[in-house]
Amino acid sequence: MPQLTMGTESVSEEVNRYTNQAGSVAGTRAEVQAIIEEVEGLLAQAQATEPRLNAALDTLGQDTASTLTATDGAEWTGASSDRFRGATGELVGSIDRTRAAMAEAYAEFRGAADNLNASLQEVGRQFDTTSAQAEEATREYGQVLLGHLGDTEALFGSGIS
Numbered sequence: 001m002p003q004l005t006m007g008t009e010s011v012s013e014e015v016n017r018y019t020n021q022a023g024s025v026a027g028t029r030a031e032v033q034a035i036i037e038e039v040e041g042l043l044a045q046a047q048a049t050e051p052r053l054n055a056a057l058d059t060l061g062q063d064t065a066s067t068l069t070a071t072d073g074a075e076w077t078g079a080s081s082d083r084f085r086g087a088t089g090e091l092v093g094s095i096d097r098t099r100a101a102m103a104e105a106y107a108e109f110r111g112a113a114d115n116l117n118a119s120l121q122e123v124g125r126q127f128d129t130t131s132a133q134a135e136e137a138t139r140e141y142g143q144v145l146l147g148h149l150g151d152t153e154a155l156f157g158s159g160i161s
Helices: 008-072 079-156
Strands: none
Touching: 008 079
């Protein structure tokens, strides 16, 4: 805290130092906003990727079903036929399990990203409130200091340090 006996120039420099710190607070808020935007971008990428993966799984499932249907009309019997049909059935089951696991993973990711985004938004709001209060307090502090400069000079004379 500056002493009133610092002299007019030093008190003005102190006021300027406090005012300049408000600028660094604004820079920090911009960093918080950049993180929020990055999380939102990741969420958008995930939302764009999910339908493409589902479409690929749909195509694989349709191709598998078409292949199985095509072999149903064939007079194909024996162990190789049984293995093929069994493998095809396993593939369909695997596609279904993959789709379910993927849907669950995307849902968890969306939930986590939404929670993170909400938390960051709250941090941003609190930061805005706090920085606005700090800026106002700094402005008031500077006005008080500058307002007392004349009183200090009148009491002690100018140039006292």
